[in-house]
Amino acid sequence: MQKLSIRTNRRCDIIDITTAIKNYLVEIKAHTGLLSVHCPHTTAGITINENADPDVRKDLLKYLGQAVPENDGYAHSEGNSDAHIKSTLVNCSQILIVEDGKLMLGQWQGVFFMEFDGPREREVWLKYLPDGKR
Amino acid sequence: MQKLSIRTNRRCDIIDITTAIKNYLVEIKAHTGLLSVHCPHTTAGITINENADPDVRKDLLKYLGQAVPENDGYAHSEGNSDAHIKSTLVNCSQILIVEDGKLMLGQWQGVFFMEFDGPREREVWLKYLPDGKR
Amino acid sequence: MQKLSIRTNRRCDIIDITTAIKNYLVEIKAHTGLLSVHCPHTTAGITINENADPDVRKDLLKYLGQAVPENDGYAHSEGNSDAHIKSTLVNCSQILIVEDGKLMLGQWQGVFFMEFDGPREREVWLKYLPDGKR
Numbered sequence: 337m338q339k340l341s342i343r344t345n346r347r348c349d350i351i352d353i354t355t356a357i358k359n360y361l362v363e364i365k366a367h368t369g370l371l372s373v374h375c376p377h378t379t380a381g382i383t384i385n386e387n388a389d390p391d392v393r394k395d396l397l398k399y400l401g402q403a404v405p406e407n408d409g410y411a412h413s414e415g416n417s418d419a420h421i422k423s424t425l426v427n428c429s430q431i432l433i434v435e436d437g438k439l440m441l442g443q444w445q446g447v448f449f450m451e452f453d454g455p456r457e458r459e460v461w462l463k464y465l466p467d468g469k470r
Numbered sequence: 471m472q473k474l475s476i477r478t479n480r481r482c483d484i485i486d487i488t489t490a491i492k493n494y495l496v497e498i499k500a501h502t503g504l505l506s507v508h509c510p511h512t513t514a515g516i517t518i519n520e521n522a523d524p525d526v527r528k529d530l531l532k533y534l535g536q537a538v539p540e541n542d543g544y545a546h547s548e549g550n551s552d553a554h555i556k557s558t559l560v561n562c563s564q565i566l567i568v569e570d571g572k573l574m575l576g577q578w579q580g581v582f583f584m585e586f587d588g589p590r591e592r593e594v595w596l597k598y599l600p601d602g603k604r
Numbered sequence: 605m606q607k608l609s610i611r612t613n614r615r616c617d618i619i620d621i622t623t624a625i626k627n628y629l630v631e632i633k634a635h636t637g638l639l640s641v642h643c644p645h646t647t648a649g650i651t652i653n654e655n656a657d658p659d660v661r662k663d664l665l666k667y668l669g670q671a672v673p674e675n676d677g678y679a680h681s682e683g684n685s686d687a688h689i690k691s692t693l694v695n696c697s698q699i700l701i702v703e704d705g706k707l708m709l710g711q712w713q714g715v716f717f718m719e720f721d722g723p724r725e726r727e728v729w730l731k732y733l734p735d736g737k738r
Contacts, residue, residue, distance in 0.1 A: 337701060337708065369599060370506060370599050370638065372701050374708070375710075376709065378653050378654040378710065378712050378713055384512070384562045384563075385554055386512040389548070391545035391547070391551075392512075392554045394545050394546075395546050395551040396551075396554060396555055396558055399538065403537070408667075410663045413657075414657070417659075420653055420663065420664060421663065421667045424664055425559060425694075426559075427561060428652045429652075429698070430562075430563070431506055431699050432506075433471060435471050435597070440508070440597070441510065442509075442512065444512050445562070459710075461708060463638065463703070465638050465735055466735070467600070467736065503733060504640060504733050518646070518692075518697075519688055523680055523681075523682070525679035526646075526680050528680075529678045529679055530692055533672065533685075537671070561695060564697070567640050567642055567731040574731070576644025576646065576727075578646050579644060579645075600736075601734070602734055602736020
């Protein structure tokens with residue numbers, strides 16, 4: 337398992353980690369299998385979405401901010417319940433297909449770390465499971 | 471990896487792909503492992519939900535349409551930010567258990583392709599990872 | 605594959621299943637691989653979130669109850685469309701990394717069964733896929 341280090345810059349942020357993932361697959365000489373991209377934090381998540389127009393990411397963060405208000409009479413005293421809720425809605429991991437050494441993403445897909453309670457130093461865990469038949 | 475072709479018929483649509491997945495597992499003589507069902511598009515997703523009453527799917531699409539309005543002052547100029555947001559909320563893939571050649575789903579579970587910016591020709595990617603111990 | 609039995613106590617409930625999952629990994633002498641935690645029901649789900657302050661879980665259930673009302677002119681006649689919608693939003697499964705026999709979760713992460721149409725007797729399916737290279 338590999339740990340990536342990420343620095344987020346705002347309370348809510350979205351960081352493209354696609355290249356870091358591809359570099360890891362090259363480094364370990366991955367061939368064919370599945371890759372887990374896991375966020376070990378409970379106020380952040382991992383999503384796959386458009387890698388072209390940055391406005392898509394902006395709209396996604398804005399939507400989540402409106403749908404899950406920062407203050408809404410939450411019981412949790414740390415004041416970041418919205419971030420925990422967003423983490424469950426977005427999911428804390430993604431599983432990706434690796435085929436012939438290539439990360440199988442659609443033409444417009446990138447992998448993103450979503451921060452909901454930053455700025456912070458964060459980690460992403462990568463675990464590659466090769467096809468056992470090879 | 472296998473690519474399924476799917477034709478969606480409306481802007482927002484939901485297509486049962488359970489049988490196509492089961493047929494693929496028979497074709498490759500899958501025994502025991504995990505199966506990734508991956509949508510390579512950023513304005514669609516894959517979900518698992520009830521396969522019996524079609525009204526459940528109708529209610530799900532209607533809910534998403536209300537929760538994520540098509541027009542809401544989005545920055546993304548293509549006019550389909552709602553579809554990208556729904557894709558993140560629903561998720562672009564599902565991982566399923568395969569045991570003794572059988573797709574392990576609960577009695578009422580089916581696997582569905584969710585279209586949020588159709589009608590279009592779409593793909594679903596299937597990747598089976600067998601248990602390496604066998 | 606292992607089936608866990610779970611008893612939920614309210615219509616909407618959240619049950620910590622982390623210890624049961626860890627016990628299963630010990631029992632099967634898991635070493636390194638991926639673990640699927642699958643909910644075979646269409647009105648429940650599996651999430652990973654904070655395992656410390658129970659108020660986080662309370663806030664999460666409350667949020668989902670407000671975001672997806674129990675009655676909202678749904679077409680599905682069984683009266684539990686809200687539960688089906690929540691199941692898609694939360695997701696019916698999680699894939700976890702297992703490394704050197706250890707369930708790889710962040711310091712504050714636990715695995716939770718989310719009930720949206722209880723109280724009921726429920727199941728969670730666990731399937732471990734070992735690293736084929738070992």
